[in-house]
Amino acid sequence: MSIKKKKYNTLYHRFIYSLLRKAAFIYTRLFLGYRSKDKYKIKKGESVVVLSNHQTDADPFCILTSFNKPVYPVATDSIFAGRLRSKLFSSLGVVAKKKGVGDFRSAATMREIINEKGSLLIFPEGNRTYCEFQFYIARNLTALLKKFKATVVLFNLNGGTGKSPRFKNKNRKGKFTGRIKRVLRYEEYSLMKDDELLGLIKDEIKVFDSDSSEKYKSDKRAEYLERIFFVCPVCKKTETIYSKGKYIYCRNCGALAEYTEDMHLKSENSVFRFTRVIDYWNFQKKYVADLKIKKGERIFSDKRVKVMLANPYRSRKTLYKGEIFLDDAYLYCGERKFDVKNIETASVVSGRNLTFSYGGNDYFLRGDKRFNPLKYAFIFNKLDTKMRQTGADPYYNLKEN
Numbered sequence: 001m002s003i004k005k006k007k008y009n010t011l012y013h014r015f016i017y018s019l020l021r022k023a024a025f026i027y028t029r030l031f032l033g034y035r036s037k038d039k040y041k042i043k044k045g046e047s048v049v050v051l052s053n054h055q056t057d058a059d060p061f062c063i064l065t066s067f068n069k070p071v072y073p074v075a076t077d078s079i080f081a082g083r084l085r086s087k088l089f090s091s092l093g094v095v096a097k098k099k100g101v102g103d104f105r106s107a108a109t110m111r112e113i114i115n116e117k118g119s120l121l122i123f124p125e126g127n128r129t130y131c132e133f134q135f136y137i138a139r140n141l142t143a144l145l146k147k148f149k150a151t152v153v154l155f156n157l158n159g160g161t162g163k164s165p166r167f168k169n170k171n172r173k174g175k176f177t178g179r180i181k182r183v184l185r186y187e188e189y190s191l192m193k194d195d196e197l198l199g200l201i202k203d204e205i206k207v208f209d210s211d212s213s214e215k216y217k218s219d220k221r222a223e224y225l226e227r228i229f230f231v232c233p234v235c236k237k238t239e240t241i242y243s244k245g246k247y248i249y250c251r252n253c254g255a256l257a258e259y260t261e262d263m264h265l266k267s268e269n270s271v272f273r274f275t276r277v278i279d280y281w282n283f284q285k286k287y288v289a290d291l292k293i294k295k296g297e298r299i300f301s302d303k304r305v306k307v308m309l310a311n312p313y314r315s316r317k318t319l320y321k322g323e324i325f326l327d328d329a330y331l332y333c334g335e336r337k338f339d340v341k342n343i344e345t346a347s348v349v350s351g352r353n354l355t356f357s358y359g360g361n362d363y364f365l366r367g368d369k370r371f372n373p374l375k376y377a378f379i380f381n382k383l384d385t386k387m388r389q390t391g392a393d394p395y396y397n398l399k400e401n
Helices: 011-032 059-064 083-091 104-115 140-148 194-205 277-290 374-380 386-390
Strands: 034-036 048-052 071-076 095-097 119-122 151-158 176-184 241-244 247-250 256-259 300-309 317-326 330-333 336-339 343-349 353-358 361-366
Touching: 011 034, 011 059, 048 059, 048 194, 059 071, 059 119, 059 151, 059 176, 071 104, 095 104, 104 119, 104 140, 140 194, 151 194, 176 194, 277 374, 300 374, 343 374, 343 386, 353 374
Parallel strands: 034 176, 048 119, 048 151, 071 095, 071 119
Antiparallel strands: 151 176, 241 247, 247 256, 300 317, 300 361, 317 330, 330 336, 343 353, 353 361
């Protein structure tokens, strides 16, 4: 009878992660000014599930510095596009998960890690914060935790929204810290009802940096906010927002607003009433929800966009470079067009990339430095797409956050 060889929590992984931990400590401190306020020592034979809010691309490295053993991150499968990248992440035990939908394969992999006395890092919201609201957290998380029977560590990242906002071109100067908010033993949370446990998790990982009064200094702190904002709240024109320095303004009507050091919006225009980014976000959602679309009318367009076939574990293949545009029926990419009815999922990756599933394949749109992928994710929840019909997208739907 053959004995199954361990894939996780191996001597090799413990050695590699010890090197990664040291490199991550140096990198996050030098380039992000990150400070970890707490450490957790994972005991021999103990499995830990770390649940954290998600503020920057470097979060897994930041959190890694707080633990003495490997914590395998669960990440969007879009980062596995490309043979070298997929081999690297797979060798490190990173768990690939499809964004915005249930994924039984990733759940099975997580269970295998726990069975081998390994530990996991999960960002329950499944998305890096845009505007300081809490993304949807799947209800099945609690059932998964109770099956794992692992120690649950609730972790907070504070200051990442100010230090390295999702729309940014460069980091700002200011505090960025991580701390353990709470530790839950299985004996404690196994007695909780699912709704009670889910509510506790939501409350403990919720972070609103703009309420902290911390200041994040940069002469270019508003650049590139047009990666998020695409509708002018004054004249209601789309694709007219432009950023420079600490200001955003509308190229159509001239409306001007400052993005302040404490992560608020300030304008002397009485119509521009938003002081928080989340309020602007919700205004745009309502704008798209109420939008009257005429048959064959161009809704959005962008120049200098690269369109790639980007299936996980395969090399990316560039299909087209140039202008794209969208109407009520098709997304046009040169001679190639995608019927919007067959778009299954769509999500923003990092600041200026859009990934979407279509016909069993994953596609990746990378625009220029001012490209706004968010408007496409919103409009795909407006049009008659598969993702709208199935409710597959809990992140960019048109409900107010």
